[in-house]
Structures are given as structure tokens and as C-alpha cells.
Amino acid sequence: MSVQERVSAEEAVERLRSTLGDDVGDVEVRFGHLDATCSAENLRHVMTTLRDEPGLRFEFFTFLSAIDRSEFGGPDKPDKHGGLELIVHLYSPAHVLHINVRVPLDLADPRCESISAIYRGANWHEREMRDMFGIQFEGHPNLTGIYLPEDFEGHPGLRSFKLPNRAFIKPWPGAKDPEEAAAGGR
């Protein structure tokens, strides 16, 4: 890995736009990282282009993860709640660039193309996300459990999966606020 040419974030946004066009949605720069959205159907194409395009050359696969935004902002801000999002973080050693590729997925039936044929390192990460979020990566060579037992029920990464030791098993028996207490609650 060697640095060939340091490309500014603005220049990189331009290059992304010109090579991928409508294949990627919004492209912005956050905390010095490029941030792009793409659809699950386009993911493999976008990844291949990002890796092979001479002006970009995102050759180093950093990690793959997912975020369940169904409780984002807490119960008071339902307008911020979202769905499931896959994140692929790539790095271009030649141009010293980072990119987060975001893929919105359907929370009820998350499916996505596997990128392990493009980045071999993604193999275990995809298995991890299958365990934690139930994402089905189509075309993965061996999409079996990696952390959880085969008969484990549920996907712990999802917000709907509550840790038993954190949930309140019984409701709080007393009054919750002074008005309630004054009205006769204990």
C-alpha cells in the first residue's frame, strides 16, 4: 500500500459522481469520510467500480456492519425512526480516502447481495451480520452462524431484541410522579 496522490474530499465526490452517476444516491462528506448511499441491487456493481476505478481504487476492505434505526432518537421522536441500514467501510490507500457505503434494507426481510467475492475479507463480517441482524447475503459461499448457536432464536443486534437483564420484568409498583402520588398512588 502506498500513497500515490492525496485526493481532497470534494474532488473525490466529483469522481464518485462522474463514475457511478445514479448508481449512488446522496454523496456527502462527514468527519472527513465520504458517505454514499446505494441500493441493495446495485451494491455489487458499486463495490466493483469503487475497487477497480483507477481514480478511486478503494482496495482495502475495512469492515461491514449494520444499524437498526427503528428506535433512533428514542420513543419521543418517531419521525427520526428508520429501518435497517448496512454499512460497508472501504479505504483507498492510493488516494487516502475513506468511504461509507450505506445500503437501506427492508427490516422485515433484509436481503442483500454478498460482496465476499469482491472483498474476501467481507466473508466473516457478512456471517456476523447474518447472526446479529438476520441479513441474508445472496451468493455468500458459507452463510452459517459465526457467533451464535445454530438454534439461537432471534437476532440480538436488532432493537426489538431486548436483553432480559435490562428489561423491566415487572412494572414499577409505586407512583412515578408527584401528581400521581397525590391522587392516591403509593
Added chain:
Amino acid sequence: MSKTFDRLVSGIDSDGHGAYVEEHDEESNSMVINMGPVHPSTHGVLRLLLELDGETVLRCEPIIGYLHTGMEKECEDQNWRGAVTIVTRMDYLAQFANEQVYSMAVEELLGIDLPPRAVAIRCMIAELNRLSSHLVWFGTTGLDMGAMSAMFYGFREREMILDFFEMVTGLRMNNGYIIPGGVWVDLPDGWDAALEAILDVMPKRLDEYEALLNENPIFLERTSGVGVLSRDDALALGATGPIARASGVDWDLRRDMPYEGYEGVTFAVPTATSGDVYGRYRVRMAEMRETLELIRHFADNMPEGDFKNMDPKLTPPPRSELNRSMEAVIHHFKLVTQGFTVPEGETYARVESPRGELGCYIVSDGGTSPYRCHVRDPSFVNLQALGPMAQGQLIADLIATIASTDPIMGGVDR
């Protein structure tokens, strides 16, 4: 993949982790055996499913998850400060690197600056951590190859460093010392003398280690040309740290993407081209010497001043303030009961841990606890390279290969 192999991977034992049997595959005359999860040379609870032809490894599939405790999920239930105590337990031999990378991500979202003393303390302690981690690797590697004295030597020196950690942080492991905003307590009186003792003795001890193993014919026989990982494979698999550097990937985040105190500091990044176990050994040994220089650099240039960001929204006010200021009492109460909030956003921070690129992806929804905290652990990624490394070599060489990968199962499984 043979038929037997398929069935074995998907079968279930009492732990739900796949069948525990030895079987012959009639067609290919190969044998499938389990190595681990409780095998002394697998460095924790790593299980390897091996397909063997006699003594030759045809396929090696690491099976992990025996130490999985859902720490990323657990972080979502802690406040921002409390999650430090979770991340420090992930890669338990590089605890400070974990704390540092988590804190860096949170600080980036908070948009705060650190006082120079905090930065210097963090970098110094993280470099000491690199030393102590490599010493464990040195000891266990020696032990795996029958050089038991290496184990005693490595752990003897590590003890000095752990004593220093105890003196500074109060704990030997899982310190929870680096927090968002700085470090939680200043260096104690006499820290420089204690550090000087370590820096004094280490170069001599490193000479001793190298005299013990560098030219040792048995060690050479067991390590050179063993567990070779090509440069292309290392890149494709995302391997980082000493493993990638031994395969000729000249890459170190401290130099190439400097963070915190590494900006403007010059140091050599040792590399090797052989890509074998011996190459990794040489890289780590050379790295320890560089680390000593870095520790000395940070210790000599230790600035005076605050050791954490004194923003009252982030750091509880000093005890004496509480008697005088109502504001201080409110801040104190807020911080103790619910902790501080972090503005909405998400970011990825990275550091060079002893094992490679350790990254932390943090998502905040503006609340008092992380909405999502994903840790890219180098052990997890590097362990993927074990399969390609082991393929085609003898089962005895596999032991040396595992030792050179230096996986920490706490980090792999999280």
C-alpha cells in the same frame, strides 16, 4: 468442501457449536478432526476444524463464538462513560487501545479538544500496552514451540509493565482509564522513576530474547517458511498490523494516518517480505524497540496542565466546587445520574493496536448512551487469514502459525 465437512460444520453439540466427532471421508480418504476449543496452543477458546490428509492440512476452518457475550449490544445499554468499561474487555491484552479508539470516536462526535497532557498520557500508556501485549505474544509463541524459558522471560517483563499500569490506573487489566475527554486520573507521583526502570531494563532484555531465538536452529526450523501469507492475500483479507507488515504491506496507522500524539513523531515501521512466522517474529521484535523509543518520547515531552477536558458538561466538577456553586451541584447531579449527551451523528475512529487496525464505529442519536457501537477488531479480521496460511502445511506447523497470528479471543468474539 467435502460432504463430511458440510455436515460437521452445521451439526450441533451440547453448546450448539457443531458436532464433536472425528470421521473419515470415504471418498477423499481425508480425516476431519477438531482442534480446540480447549487446546493450550489455541490461545483461548479457538476451535479449528481441520481436514487432514495424514499430517497435511487440506483445509482449516476457524470456528469462533465461544467467548461471544454481545458486548456491542451491551454498550447500547450503558451511558457514554460506562461503555468504556465494556470496550476495555474486548481485546483484553490491548485494553488501552480499545478505550482510546472508543474515546476518540466519542470525542469526534462531541467536537471537543483534548488538553496536551491527556494526549501524551494516552499515547504513552497505549505504547506501553503495545509492549506488554507483544510480551505475551513472545512468551506464548516461545512456549508453543517448546522454548519454555521465553514464557518466563516474557511474563517477567510484562509484570513490570502491569505494575506500572496498576500504579497509574489502579488496575492491572481492564483498566477503564482512558475516557471520553481525557484520562480519568492524573499520573501519580513517582511515575517517571517507575517508567525509567522499565525503559532501562527493556533494551537489555530484548537483546536477551533475540539472543535466545533469532539464530536458534530449532526455532528457525519451526518458523521460517511456515504459515506464509502473500502480500495480495493479506490485502484482500484486510489483514493489518504485524501480520500484514511481515507480508510486505508497509502500513502503520500511527505513521500513515497520524492520530492524537503521533502527528509529527518520526519512528521506523519495521516490515518483512517473507510473510512467514519468522517474519512476523522479527517484525514484532523490532516493533518493541521502536515502541520503547516512542514511550521515551512521550514521557520526556510530558506537558503540564489538565489531564482531561474540564468542560462541566462532560467532566464532574471538583469536589470543593460543590459546596460553593449551585451550577456545580446541578452538573454533578446530571453527570452522575444520566451522564452526558452526545450530539446526533456517526463516525469511525481508528488506532493502530498491537494487532492491527482497531476501529470503532459509533452512532449517536443525541441520547445518553451509544445508539450503536461497532468495533472492528483486528484479531477477528486477521483470524480469517489463518485458513489460507494453514492450507497445505503440516499440522505441527499450524501451532506456530496460530501463535504468530496472536489472536485474542475476547476481541474476536466480542
